[in-house]
Structure formats: C-alpha cells, structure tokens
Amino acid sequence: xxxxxxxxxxxxxxxxxxxxxxxxxxxxxxxxxxxxxxxxxxxxxxxxxxxxxxxxxxxxxxxxxxxxxxxxxxxxxxxxxxxxxxxxxxxxxxxxxxxxxxxxxxxxxxxxxxxxxxxxxxxxxxxxxxxxxxxxxxxxxxxxxxxxxxxxxxxxxxxxxxxxxxxxxxxxxxxxxxxxxxxxxxxxxxxxxxxxxxxxxxxxxxxxxxxxxxxxxxxxxxxxxxxxxxxxxxxxxxxxxxxxxxxxxxxxxxxxxxxxxxxxxxxxxxxxxxxxxxxxxxxxxxxxxxxxxx
Amino acid sequence: xxxxxxxxxxxxxxxxxxxxxxxxxxxxxxxxxxxxxxxxxxxxxxxxxxxxxxxxxxxxxxxxxxxxxxxxxxxxxxxxxxxxxxxxxxxxxxxxxxxxxxxxxxxxxxxxxxxxxxxxxxxxxxxxxxxxxxxxxxxxxxxxxxxxxxxxxxxxxxxxxxxxxxxxxxxxxxxxxxxxxxxxxxxxxxxxxxx
Numbered sequence: 001x002x003x004x005x006x007x008x009x010x011x012x013x014x015x016x017x018x019x020x021x022x023x024x025x026x027x028x029x030x031x032x033x034x035x036x037x038x039x040x041x042x043x044x045x046x047x048x049x050x051x052x053x054x055x056x057x058x059x060x061x062x063x064x065x066x067x068x069x070x071x072x073x074x075x076x077x078x079x080x081x082x083x084x085x086x087x088x089x090x091x092x093x094x095x096x097x098x099x100x101x102x103x104x105x106x107x108x109x110x111x112x113x114x115x116x117x118x119x120x121x122x123x124x125x126x127x128x129x130x131x132x133x134x135x136x137x138x139x140x141x142x143x144x145x146x147x148x149x150x151x152x153x154x155x156x157x158x159x160x161x162x163x164x165x166x167x168x169x170x171x172x173x174x175x176x177x178x179x180x181x182x183x184x185x186x187x188x189x190x191x192x193x194x195x196x197x198x199x200x201x202x203x204x205x206x207x208x209x210x211x212x213x214x215x216x217x218x219x220x221x222x223x224x225x226x227x228x229x230x231x232x233x234x235x236x237x238x239x240x241x242x243x244x245x246x247x248x249x250x251x252x253x254x255x256x257x258x259x260x261x262x263x264x265x266x267x268x269x270x271x272x273x274x275x276x277x278x279x280x281x282x283x284x285x286x287x288x289x290x291x292x293x294x
Numbered sequence: 295x296x297x298x299x300x301x302x303x304x305x306x307x308x309x310x311x312x313x314x315x316x317x318x319x320x321x322x323x324x325x326x327x328x329x330x331x332x333x334x335x336x337x338x339x340x341x342x343x344x345x346x347x348x349x350x351x352x353x354x355x356x357x358x359x360x361x362x363x364x365x366x367x368x369x370x371x372x373x374x375x376x377x378x379x380x381x382x383x384x385x386x387x388x389x390x391x392x393x394x395x396x397x398x399x400x401x402x403x404x405x406x407x408x409x410x411x412x413x414x415x416x417x418x419x420x421x422x423x424x425x426x427x428x429x430x431x432x433x434x435x436x437x438x439x440x441x442x443x444x445x446x447x448x449x450x451x452x453x454x455x456x457x458x459x460x461x462x463x464x465x466x467x468x469x470x471x472x473x474x475x476x477x478x479x480x481x482x483x484x485x486x487x488x489x
Contacts, residue, residue: 043458043468046315047418050456054424066420067356067368102367105356106443116442148373148397148419169489181480184473186373186397188419228489235483239476244396244419246458247472277420 003082004288005090011283011290012094012140013103016072018293019142019281020064020103023055026216027192027253027278031055034190034243034250044248051243051276062103066277069104070144072126075213077139084130087138091128095120129206137286141213144279149187153208154179155201158267167267169228172197172257173235179271180236180252185245188275192216192254193232196270199260207258208272213280216254225257243276253278301347302391304411310459312466316415318455321433322349322394326372328445330380332437337387340436344449345388349415352377352395354444356422357432364432366450370422371396374414382406398460398469407463414461416468421456428455 035048058065072095076087098104099120108122109115120126133139156175158167163178165171176195183191196208219226232255242248253276262268284291298306300320310316323344325333333341356368374381374395381393381403392412393399396419407413417425429450436447460468 041315043313043315046456046458050418050421050424054418054421057427058423061423063423063426064356064368065422067354067370067422068372068420069356102356102358105354105368116444146420151373164484170487173489174484177480177483181476184397184469184476185419186375188396224489231488235488238483239479241472241476244416244458245398245469245472246416246460247468247475275420 009090009093012091013097015142015283016098017103019144019279020069021062022059030216030253037249043246044242047243067105068146070146073143074128075141077131077133079135081136095126140283142281146275149273149275152183152187153273154271156269172269175269176232176271187273190250190253190276192274192278193252194272195257197259198262203260204268204270207260208270211256211258212274214256229255229257307391307411307413308463310413310462312462312468314459316457319453321451322351324351324353324448326352326354328441330377333384334380342388345390349392366426366429368422369426370420371417373397374399385410385412404461404467408465413459415457416460417457428452
C-alpha cells in the first residue's frame, strides 16, 4: 500500500498541464481537415485558422487553449494495491498547484454564496469517478469540460411526439439532430457529440460524457451503435451550421455513442456536447512513476 | 478584412455588414455577468468615460501577477446570451459602439444595435491564448475585490483582435440566417426513417 504519492501528485500536475494546453493530435488533425474543406476567406475558414493558430500557440507557451478550463472530470482505474483516498488527495494537491501556475482558471464557485473558492477545490470538484480493475498499474483519464458546451448539452425522454422520436435507434437519431440544431454555434462548434442511451437521468448523462474520452474516429463495437455514430456524423455535417455557427461544412468533429441498461418506464437519450477544444488526456502510473501521458 | 480603431465613430460602425471579418485595435473593457448586472443598476462616470465610443468584451480572463503587474494569459470570449436582459440598455446608457462575445444575442439587442449604432462582434470561442497575445497591456482593473478576477472590469489595450461581425446595424443577424438555413436542411432528415 505504500506508494510514492509525491510522484503521483507531480504526474497529475503534468496531466493537467498537458490536458489544458496541448490539444490531442486526432482533434487537431480533424480541425485541419475541416479548415481545408472551407472556402478560403470565408468566416468559417477564418475561424478555423484562428483556432489552429491558437492551438499551436497554447502548446508552445504552455498556456490554456481556452480560458474556461472547465469542470475537471477524472475517471480512475485502480487495482487492489491502491487506496482511492490517497489518489484523491494527490489530485486535490495537484489541482491547487495547477491553479497557482495558471494551467487552470480559478473556476470553482460556491453555488449558494457565489464566492470563488480560489483554488478549484469544492464540493464534487474536481469530479472523480473510481473504477476498480485487476491491474497493478493506475490509469487516470482527465476531461476538461468547458461550460459553454455544457450549457447546450441536453437530455430527452422518449417517446417524444414533437420529434416523431420513438424508443428506437431512429428516435435516438432524431433526438441528437434536434440537440445539435438547437445548439447551433453556441457550444463552440465544430463540436464532439457524446451520446448516452438508457440508464436513469444521472447515469445516462454520465455515459454520454464518458464517450468524450474516446478518440474521434472510434466506432462502437456494437454494429447498431456504429451505424448510429456514422449516420449522425454525416447528417450533422450536412446541416451547414459550421465553425462558431458562422455557416460552413463542418459542424461536428466526431459522434460517439454508448449505452446502459434501463428500466421499462424510462428511455433517456443524453447528448454531451463538447466544444472543438476537446481536452482529454490519459496518465499511466506504475512502479511508482509516470509511465506515459497520452 | 477591415481594421477597426477604438474609439470608433458611429458612421464606421454603421458601414459594417454581418459576415465582415475585422481586426480591432485600441482600448476596450471586459465585462460579463456581474458587470452587466452592475451596469444596469449604476452609471459611474469613470465607466462611462471608458466605454463611450468603445466596446465591452464578454470575457473572464486567466491572469498572472508578475512583479506587481497583471498579465492576461488566456482571454477567449464567453457566451453572450446571458447578458441579453441588460445589453441593449447598457449600449444606450454608456454610448457603446459594440460588444464582443460568442454565440450571438437576441432580438432586443439586435434592435438596440440598429437604434444606437452599434454592432456585435463574434470572437472565436476557445481561442484564448491567441486573443491573449493580442492584448498589449492591462491598463487598469475595476471592481476586482467585489466581483473576483473573471468578472471584474479589465481595461485592456489590444492590437489586431480577430473577430467577425455577426449582428449589424441594419437588422441582420448571421445567427438567425444560419439557424433558418440549417433548420430547413434538417427537415428531410426528420421526414424519413433512417435507422
């Protein structure tokens, strides 16, 4: 049970820095491909050029890609050799340091008094989910989920008569179409769409948001969901909402779906909209040192 | 590409069209939720002097204090629609020539832009580091203790701040146009059963 908690804390600090300042390559490549599809000198081309310039600059200067460093969502896989409160303590310390160093904006506010806690620590913040697994190594995934895109994320309870959406795959498709249409550019398009099917309201949202940890072009191993992902990717990009909602060819960078079982009375579809600044990184820790941050 | 130098006159602003790309230079002030609530209830002379002929930027920056001086390291726009209840009145009261934000604003603001000669500039959401590089100087800050750093009025001098006019003085909103067009394109997708 004796672990080098100081080394873990340093590792998490570097995980936060990388996540906030260094956009994953698949996301950057998707943005480059999107820019190349737009007409030169159009507002869409200009917006994507600015985005790409910003991404390169943030990486070089080690400053946040976006000033909204978001809700810090951690998913942690730990083995029987770890005691979760030790991991949580390391995350909380690293969060404090990252706030001082400017990797994270002072972003956590007391919902009752309105005061900023000044160190990004608070009730349920950072948000930490623990998953036991039977390995000795520790895996920590971090998602920095911005607020503009969180505000356009939404949930449907099917059936929905207005959308003609029944409790089936086509009903799910219609729900997601509606969510992206309503979001327009407000979630900082082109976005990444995480879909959570089933569960109760809470687990449905959780499932949707967990999809945002997957690589962009990833397809579900379940053929029906893979087809849903691919169909929606094509349809959403035919809407013409475009980067920032300026109009254009790319409205979403990826569509990723997952599901949970449900009870007969409920059929929820949750849509987790993530902005183009899709900030996710994975840290592996074993033999008392960080083995990778990818 | 059009260059806008602050302070700017009404005629220049009225010549802008939705869809125009611009680069903005000069002195402007940041302000978001707490600031707009404050501006709707108060009209201090110091603020009027700063805002007349200039812009308010919907932004909550990330800052560092080095050797007693503030430096902004990340300063992308925040969602503007939250200020919709206040914006039109604030434009009129302080003589603003426009606002910078993201996501666009509603009918009340669009009407105020037309009436008072102001435009809505859309910055690129999330382009926080790049926009911070356009900030040459943090000149002053107001209401820092009262509102906290992200919500305070930061007086900044910018150079070549990139933005797109998405709501102009002629009653045109690019947001409304894209919304209408995308809704129309979605109609066939709702008519058929695909899966």
